[in-house]
Structures are given as C-alpha cells and as structure tokens.
Amino acid sequence: MDFFDAFLNPEIIATYLRPMVRAVWVTIWISVLVVISGLALGALLAGLRAYQKRWLSWPIVLFADLMRALPPLVLMLILFFGLPSIGIILNDWFVLYLILTLVLAAFVEEIFWATMTSLPRGQWEAGAATGLSFLQVLVHVIFPQALRMNIPPLVNRSLTISKMTAYGSVIGVKEIVSVAGSAQAFSGSATPLTMAALAYLIIFFPAMLLSRYIEDRFHYEH
Amino acid sequence: MTAAQPLPTLEITALEKRFGETQVLRSIDLKVQNGELVFVIGPSGSGKSTMLRCCNRLEEPTSGAIHVNGKPMLGIPRKELDRMRLQVGMVFQGFFLYPHLSALKNVTLAQRKALGRSKAEAEARALEMLDKVGLKHKADAMPSELSGGQQQRVAIARALALDPKVMLFDEPTSALDPELVGSVLKVMRDLRELGMTMIVVSHEMHFAREAADRVVFMDGGVIVEEGPPEEIFGNPKSDRLKAFLSRVSGEAA
Ligand SMILES: Nc1ncnc2c1ncn2[C@@H]1O[C@H](COP(=O)(O)OP(=O)(O)OP(=O)(O)O)[C@@H](O)[C@H]1O
Ligand SMILES: [Mg+2]
Numbered sequence: 470m471d472f473f474d475a476f477l478n479p480e481i482i483a484t485y486l487r488p489m490v491r492a493v494w495v496t497i498w499i500s501v502l503v504v505i506s507g508l509a510l511g512a513l514l515a516g517l518r519a520y521q522k523r524w525l526s527w528p529i530v531l532f533a534d535l536m537r538a539l540p541p542l543v544l545m546l547i548l549f550f551g552l553p554s555i556g557i558i559l560n561d562w563f564v565l566y567l568i569l570t571l572v573l574a575a576f577v578e579e580i581f582w583a584t585m586t587s588l589p590r591g592q593w594e595a596g597a598a599t600g601l602s603f604l605q606v607l608v609h610v611i612f613p614q615a616l617r618m619n620i621p622p623l624v625n626r627s628l629t630i631s632k633m634t635a636y637g638s639v640i641g642v643k644e645i646v647s648v649a650g651s652a653q654a655f656s657g658s659a660t661p662l663t664m665a666a667l668a669y670l671i672i673f674f675p676a677m678l679l680s681r682y683i684e685d686r687f688h689y690e691h
Numbered sequence: 692m693t694a695a696q697p698l699p700t701l702e703i704t705a706l707e708k709r710f711g712e713t714q715v716l717r718s719i720d721l722k723v724q725n726g727e728l729v730f731v732i733g734p735s736g737s738g739k740s741t742m743l744r745c746c747n748r749l750e751e752p753t754s755g756a757i758h759v760n761g762k763p764m765l766g767i768p769r770k771e772l773d774r775m776r777l778q779v780g781m782v783f784q785g786f787f788l789y790p791h792l793s794a795l796k797n798v799t800l801a802q803r804k805a806l807g808r809s810k811a812e813a814e815a816r817a818l819e820m821l822d823k824v825g826l827k828h829k830a831d832a833m834p835s836e837l838s839g840g841q842q843q844r845v846a847i848a849r850a851l852a853l854d855p856k857v858m859l860f861d862e863p864t865s866a867l868d869p870e871l872v873g874s875v876l877k878v879m880r881d882l883r884e885l886g887m888t889m890i891v892v893s894h895e896m897h898f899a900r901e902a903a904d905r906v907v908f909m910d911g912g913v914i915v916e917e918g919p920p921e922e923i924f925g926n927p928k929s930d931r932l933k934a935f936l937s938r939v940s941g942e943a944a
Contacts, residue, residue, distance in 0.1 A: 591787035594749050595846075599801035599853060600777040602769070609800055613791045 481660040485652045489661070492648035493668050499562060499644065500631035500672075503569040507630065508623065510570065511577020515615075516607055518582055529578065536575030542636050544568045549640040565637040565644075573630045580622055584615040617687045624680040628673065645669065698761045700725045700888040701746065701779075701857045706755035708741055708912075715741050716912045719755070723857065723890060728883050730899040730920070731892045733909035734935055739892040742909070743859045746890075747779040748772060760856055777805060780850030784862040786842040788834040794821065794845045795830040798852050806853060813852075820848035824878045840871030844878055857888040864895060896939065900924060908932045 518529050548564045559567075588611060596606035616623070638647035645665050652661035699722040708716040716738045723729050731739050744750035746757055748764060757764035759778050767775065788797050798817035802808045808816070821827045824844035826837075834842055843863055850858060860879065864872040876898050883889065883902055893899070899906055899920055906923040908916045910931050916923065927933045 589785065589787065591783055591785050592789070595781075595783065595787035595789070595849075596801075598747055598749060598776060598779075598781040599849065600773045600805035601801055602773055602805075605804050609804060610789055614789075617791055 475659050476663045478658055478660045481652075481656055481658045482664065484656070485648075485661050485664065488643075488648050488652070489645070489664050489668060492643055492645045493672065495562070495642065496631075496634050496644045496668075497672060499566055499569075499634050499637070499642070502566055503573060503630055503634075504627045506566075506570045507573025508577055508627070510574035512581055512612060512616075514574060514578040515581035515585060516612070518578070519585060519607060519611070520603070532571075533575040533578050536572050537579070541568050541572050541633055542639065544572075545636055545640055561637065561641045564640055565634060565642050569630050569633055572633075573626060576626050577623065580619050580626070581612075581615045584618050585611055588614060620684050620687050624683065628676060628680065631676070632669070632673070697725065699723055699758070700727075700760060701890070702756075702758040702761075703742070703746065704756040704758070706742065706745060706757070707753045708738070708745060708750065709753045714912060716745070716752075719912075719914060721907065721914065723888055725888055726886045727904045728889045728891065728902055730903035730906045731890060731909060732894070732896075732899070732906060732923075732935070732939075733915075734938075737909045738912040739909055740861050743781070743861050743890065743892060746857075746859055747776050747781055749781075773805065777801075777853045778856040780853065780855035780858040782843070782847055782850055782858065782860045782863045784865050786834075786839070786846045786866070788837075788842050788845055788849070790834050793831050793833055794826065794837065794848075797834070797845055798849045801849070802852050816852050817848070820852045821845070823851070823881070824848045825874070838871060839867045840874045843867065843875050847875075847878055847882075851882075857890065858882065860889065860891040860893065862892055862894070864893065894939065896924070908935065910935070 514529050514533070518526050545564050545568045548559060548568065549561065552559060592610055592614070593606055596610045597603075601609070634642075634644050635646040637644045638650055641647065645668050649661040649665035649668075653659065701721075701723040703719055703721040706716055706719040707714070719738075719742055721729070721742075731742070733739050741750055745752045746764070748757075752765060755765075759775060762775065764772070764775055764779075788794075789800065792800065795814065795817050798820055799810070799813040802813035802816060803810065806813075818827055818830060821830055824847055826841055826844055826848070829837060829841060829845075834845070837845065847858075847863075863879070864875050867875065872895070876895060879889070879891065879898075880902055891899075891903070903920050905917060906920050907914055908923060908929075908931075916927065916929050916932050923932070924936065927936055
C-alpha cells in the first residue's frame, strides 16, 4: 500500500466528493453566520456597556468572562444533550451556531471595550460638543475607530471561531470533520481525512488573503 | 458699552463647581456680549478650562446658571442640551479631530447627524469653512496627514460649520510648535473681524493685547479682575494679577 493509495485514493475521492462538497458549504455558511452575528452582538454589548449603568454592565461582564472561560464544546454538549432532559430540543446546527456566536461575541465585546476606554476622552467630548447624542458619538466616532484599530485581533478571532465549527461533528452537524470521519470509518481509508484537510485549506486560505487585504485597507496611522 | 445692554450672547451666573471636596469655581459671573472677544488668563489650576467646559456642560456645574442668548443650558433634557450645544462651538487644546475621517468628513459629520443637513449642503458648507481657515485644498486629507496647526484649523472649521452663537477656545495653540501658532491665531483674528463672539483661554498675551475686548483674570476659582487689555496689562490693580503678569513676562523673556 503506497502513500497515494492511502491518502489520495482516486476511487474514494470520487465516492465521497459530493458529500464533502456539501459539508464544505455547511461549514462555510455556519462560519459566515457566526462571524456576522458574533461581531454584531459583541459590538452591541460593548455599546451597551458604554452607557455605564451598573445593571447593564454587570451582566455583560459576567457573560463575557463566562463565555471566554468555558470551553465551547462543553457548552454545546450541555445544550445539545442536557436540554432535552427538560424537554427543550434544539437543532444540532443551531446549537453550534448559537454557542460559537456567543463565544465570539464575548471576545469581540472585550476587544471593543478595551479600545473604547483607551481612546482619548477628547474624542467623546468633541462629538458631544458638536451636538451629537451619546449614541451618535458611539456609532460615528467611537465604533469606527475601535473597529479599525482592532482589525487584526478581530480577524484572528473570526478565523479561530470558524475553525471551531469542527466541534459540530460531536453533536452530528454534517460539516467537514463529521462527514470525513464517517467516510473514513465506512471506507477504512484515510483519504476522506486528506480531503477534509484540503477542504479547510480551500476555505481558509482565501479567508486569510481577504483578512490581509482588510488589514492593509483599513490600517491608518495615529 | 452703554447702560441699556442687549441680551448677552453668553451669560454665566453664580457658577460653582466642586470636584468632590475641592471647590474649583466659586460664584463666577460673566457676561459676553454679541461680537465680543473675552480673553481669560490665570495660573495653572485656576479653573479656566473648567469654566469653559461648564458652558457647554462637558463638565456638570454644581450650581449656578448658564444662558446662551437668554436660553438656559442647565436643567434641560439631554435632547435639548444636544440642540443647545450646537450654539456653543468648542476648540480643544488637543484638536481631537476624528482620525478615521477626512478633514471634509470631520466638518460634515455633526452638520449631517446633529443639524440634519443634506450631504450636498453639509459639504458645501464644510468647503466654505475649510476655505475660511485656509485649508480647502486639504479637504480630502486625513488628520494624520496634517500638521498640528492644520488640524487645529480643521477643528475650528468643524465647530464653525454648525453656526454657533459663541466659540470657546481652550488653549488652542498650546500644543503647537511655535512656528504653527501664527496660522491659528490668524484664523481667530479673522473670526473676530467677522463678528464672532468668543471666549479664549490662552497664554498668547500679545494676541490678547491686540485682539481682546476684555481680559478676565482668574485665580483660585474666582474672577479676580477684569477690564480692557490696556488696563489689565498696563495698570493691574490686584497683587495676584501683578504677580501673575510678572511671572509670565519673566517666562517669556
Ligand atoms: N475631573 C476632575 N476631577 C478632579 N479635579 C479636577 C478635574 N478637572 C479639573 N480638576 C481640578 O480643578 C482645578 C482647575 O482645573 P482647570 O483645568 O480648570 O484649570 P486651568 O485653569 O484650566 O489650568 P491649566 O492652565 O493648567 O489648564 C485644578 O486644581 C484641577 O486639578
Ligand atoms: Mg486648562
């Protein structure tokens, strides 16, 4: 048995190409949804925290700390296998989407908050002095700066969280790892696993290039 | 000034400000008439910035009253405060241009979001104001591409574009290299010629002599002495003012 036969067997590739392509799409759309909603929710939470109302800040900080401390997989297992015992049954992909979104939001909130508090007070005051409301200052002055200053960590977090879609295999989401794993078990060949690795490269290599482009594009000097 | 005075453009009445235990301003009274340039001097920590910042409520006064054209700044809802702030332009020592926006966008932002002007109207007005401060050709430049003096002039244009009734300047040239100070003072002089009402906190004494209608000397949170520049600089009455003037002229020499 030579190398190609084990890792890149043409027959096996032909057999599992279709399900693998479908799995790639599942991985892509869950990732895209997670990144969009995670960024939006994280920014929203940081914005709410900026109002400096204790009854708002306190739960937000607690949420961010919990979500960053707990392994996402544990949260998924609790939701997917624990909740049915009290009669709540959630879709496998929805559990994956929800947990990854919340975890990303927690990190994004912390990233935004750190920058918002480090911006000169004059930025807030210049906005307020020109008659902008608190929300307008937040949206037009503070957020755009927080976003631009944090493109690299935000991109890194987004890529990391997208790769965590692989956890979906544990709760039965038909994403790349899950499909490749079953194919490997069924065929006894390592080829589907090679296909999985290639699939991730195909998805994340362009994502990486895109992130470099975004970093260059929005970089500005202070 | 005549006996029958018109409504002051800015009126500060019995203004007090405490930060916790520290009393920073005590019973400040100041009337600024339309078109007047009032120059404020005083040692560091005397409360000059705090007084200006109380005028547009970047600092919350402990007690007293502020009126702009007879309308109260205090005890009004936030929405009304945002509207009132449009009438009070402020220029900071640190410029605080929005670094992610071009010079033009810095000047259009509040026009559009706070005044509700259309894009075309706001841009036309912004270009007019940038022209006034001599920077029309820099409309598309980012703040990081501008010198300190240019940034400060854009900041002035940003405030002017909202058609304020009064402009507050808090040490507008203190953060600038000496060779850039003149360009900003020139803009302020032009503004005065055009009849803008201004309160200027600054250490540029020669500017005060030449451009101020009135000089106010603050020390320890009170207005110690005020009068025309010739009086304040030529014939100071209080010992504190005399000491202050000899100190700053000593520094300048
Ligand atoms: N946010 C604050 N909290 C506590 N104390 C403050 C605060 N802001 C100002 N002060 C105090 O109020 C006093 C007056 O400060 P202010 O900045 O108004 O002085 P200033 O006349 O503008 O001085 P400078 O010439 O150095 O700018 C100072 O003693 C200062 O320490
Ligand atoms: Mg000051």
